[in-house]
Amino acid sequence: MRYCLKIFSCLWLVVFLSACSSSGINHSDRYSMRHDSAPLRVPTELEMQDAIVTEVSKSASAGRAYTVNGKNYTPMLDETGYSEEGIASWYGRKFHGYHTSNGEVYDMFAMTAAHKTLPLPSFVKVTNTSNGKSVIVRVNDRGPFHDDRLIDLSYAAAYKLGYYHHGTAKVKLEAITMPDSTARLSYIQVAAGSTLKNIEALAYTLRQQYQLPTNIVEKDAIYRLRLGPIKNAEQAQQVLEKLKQDQFKNAFLLYSQ
Incomplete structure (x- = not known):
């Protein structure tokens, strides 16, 4: 009986240590690299x-309000008509192969981006205002969580936009959506x-x-x-009255048709 108990105790100890070891791996730093860096080749x-x-x-999950570093963010309900200018940065090897905020796998060679409040996924045209180059990306991640940055490409x-050596660039974002020819859209000119x-x-x-997109004409x-x-x-009428x-x-009020 003592022999059986001894064997059982040894087996339990092995299982316990294995579980601790696995737990340690799973709960260590998520990313294998401490600092981000560029890949070892250029994109094709x-x-x-x-x-x-x-x-x-x-x-739905990526559309809920969230908090990062003590700051609250509320994602947009609809990106239609969204346009904004700001600073773009980029992210590469450190995040390559890990899941994005909407569950897709980040690929540094795919045309994707991270944004703090655009719906996930959505599409935006990004234009480098210094050289006029533009690209259409699929927004599938959250970030960058710096007050001075608008989007992470x-x-x-x-x-493709020509700023990978510099790290950041001034860009213009314009949301791109599938055409809806039957919808009569309302706008409110505010100021x-x-x-x-x-x-x-x-x-x-x-x-x-108001959790609505804005545009400037x-x-x-x-x-x-x-x-x-x-x-x-x-x-639209309720928002106008407010x-x-x-x-x-x-x-x-203004109308698209």
Whole structure:
């Protein structure tokens, strides 16, 4: 009996130590590299082709509000009409092969990107404002979590835009969606002004407050800020009334058709 107990105790000890060892591996630092770096080769011409825009199902889990480093983020419900300028960075070998925020596997040679609030997945056209080069990427990850950065591109996308050596670049983002010829979309013109910086700041505030995309239209050196598109006419009217109750008494509705 003692012999059996001794064997059982030894077997239990082996299993326990194995479990501890496995647990240690699974719960160690997620990434094998401490610092990010570029791959050992350049992207091929095929890898630098634009992402193909398709109908996609949005990730419900990636659409929930979340907190990173004490800062709260609320993803957009709809990216239609979204346009914004800011700083782009890129990420490479450290994250290659690991899962993105919507469950896909990150490939530094694929045309993908990370954004803090765009729906996952979604598609955006990214233009390097310094050289005019552009690329269409599939947004399938969250980040970059730096206040001064707007989007993180894959290495291949950054290579195509010509800023992989510099690390960052000033870019313009424009959401790309599948055409919907039957929908009559509503917009709300909220404000207009001659100072782009002020209009962009207001656009950011309204996106956070109303969870709707914004776009800025320039004509004759005047920048017009529009909230939308809004697919539901009743919602558009409710948002308009709310804006009028605040400080935007001159806000008015516009329609796409």
